[in-house]
Amino acid sequence: MSFHFRRGRVFLALLLLAAFHWASNTRLSGGAPAIHGHNAFGLLAMLFPINITLFMFMRERGVLTVAGRIRLAFLAFQAGMVAWLLHFHEGGFGAFIGRDILLPLLPGGFVLSLPLLLVLALSFPIATMRLAFSLSPVNSALLGSMVAAAAVCGWPTIPEMPMLFITAAALTLTLGVLQDTHDMAFRDDLTSLPSRRALNEQLTDMRRRYVIAMLDVDHFKNFNDAYGHDVGDQVLKMVARKIHEVKGGGKPYRYGGEEFTVIFPRSRLDEAIPHLEEVRKAIAAYQLVLRDTSRPETSRLGKRQRGSGEGETVSVTISIGVAESNDRSIPAEVLKEADQALYRAKRKGRDILSK
Numbered sequence: 385m386s387f388h389f390r391r392g393r394v395f396l397a398l399l400l401l402a403a404f405h406w407a408s409n410t411r412l413s414g415g416a417p418a419i420h421g422h423n424a425f426g427l428l429a430m431l432f433p434i435n436i437t438l439f440m441f442m443r444e445r446g447v448l449t450v451a452g453r454i455r456l457a458f459l460a461f462q463a464g465m466v467a468w469l470l471h472f473h474e475g476g477f478g479a480f481i482g483r484d485i486l487l488p489l490l491p492g493g494f495v496l497s498l499p500l501l502l503v504l505a506l507s508f509p510i511a512t513m514r515l516a517f518s519l520s521p522v523n524s525a526l527l528g529s530m531v532a533a534a535a536v537c538g539w540p541t542i543p544e545m546p547m548l549f550i551t552a553a554a555l556t557l558t559l560g561v562l563q564d565t566h567d568m569a570f571r572d573d574l575t576s577l578p579s580r581r582a583l584n585e586q587l588t589d590m591r592r593r594y595v596i597a598m599l600d601v602d603h604f605k606n607f608n609d610a611y612g613h614d615v616g617d618q619v620l621k622m623v624a625r626k627i628h629e630v631k632g633g634g635k636p637y638r639y640g641g642e643e644f645t646v647i648f649p650r651s652r653l654d655e656a657i658p659h660l661e662e663v664r665k666a667i668a669a670y671q672l673v674l675r676d677t678s679r680p681e682t683s684r685l686g687k688r689q690r691g692s693g694e695g696e697t698v699s700v701t702i703s704i705g706v707a708e709s710n711d712r713s714i715p716a717e718v719l720k721e722a723d724q725a726l727y728r729a730k731r732k733g734r735d736i737l738s739k
Contacts (some may be wrong), residue, residue: 385561390446393439394522394557396455397529400435401553403463404428408536408546427466429500429537433507435459436530440514440523497537504534521567525560529553572638574617575624583637583645587715594649595656596718597634597706598726599627599663601642602734607700615674619700626667632659645719653708653739660704660737668735671697701735708739 386394407425445451511530515523532553536546570582578586601607601623608616620642627636627644632655634646648656674696705726709718729738 385558387447389561389565390444391522391561391564392445392447392449392452392455393442393526394561395447396459397436397439397526397557398554399459400428400432401529401533401550401557404432404533404536405546405550408550424466424470426497426500427469429497429533430503431462431466432533433503433511433530435462436526436533437507437511437514440511440518440526444522500537508534521560521563525557525563528556528560532556572624575621575638577624577628577636577638577644580637580639583639583647586635586637586647587719590647590709590715591650592709593651594647594709594715594718595651595653595706596709596715596722597646597648597656597660597704598639598719598722599623599644599646599660599702599704600726600730602701602703602730604642604700607698611674611698615698618672618674619698622670622672623667623700623702626663626670629666630659630663632656634659645722653706657706657737657739660706664702664704664735664737668699668701671699673697703729703734704737705729706737706739 386392386398404425407428442455445455447456508530511527515527532549535549570579570585571577572579601619604616604619607619623642624636624638624644627646630636630646632648632651634648634656637645637647639645646660648659703726705722705724705728707718707721707725709715725738729736732738
């Protein structure tokens, strides 16, 4: 699945997990070779959280692309280094990675080597912060696999534990791929709002009482012609952010192009209109600083410059059409009525709400 959907980071994580599973089985096999397996397990246990943390900072580049092949070569290099250490220097690092620490407060005793504990102490907070700033299904799954691998390392003497947590890690990565592909189908890539497909599914599950609003950016085609499509994308993202902040229980969607939809479940018209008016006024009052060669591309510097008022600014307005259901309405009819109300708002001069 990760190969088919071009999720190279998950593909690499699963390769690491397979190697981790092999080392875990070798360690538990018993006999003289188990010493060799113990050292291999210790090395892979240290490399796993480091690599997972690196994957969380990487952009998705597929599996067999140029970047994907470089990453595969990076893992192959690590495998070669592990094999070299095991063959030529096993005695030197074997004692180092075998310094176990027992945490008796956890059930069954929790044993970690000191080097692995230090690696986890560094990797886990960094990965958690990365997830907080870049929340995504794949990043969540990668962090979950790191936690599961730590559990495998902590309870290696209980036969069922390694298989249980390795399976949990694999399932977590699988669910991450599934959730990511679901988001691709049901979430708009530009604005991060739910897409029209998600709207259509929501409409099939509406109750008797609800309000539907159609919102459209005024003169957007002229704006695109004057400033270009890149600036137009900035405008759509800004408008989407403001619509996403709608109150009153409104659920925003990108309908298509410069059109957006907001659904207010279990609401009346007079309850939804004040919240829509608040969004309309917030968008009209917002001054968007245009990106140019003098404007930093990073979001942090961009926010600082917006606050300073430097650079050319533009503003846009939206028109809104809103309709309310009744006991016999079907969602498609209410959506059509909201669209007709939107056209009335356009004819009345734009930057207004019509019902």
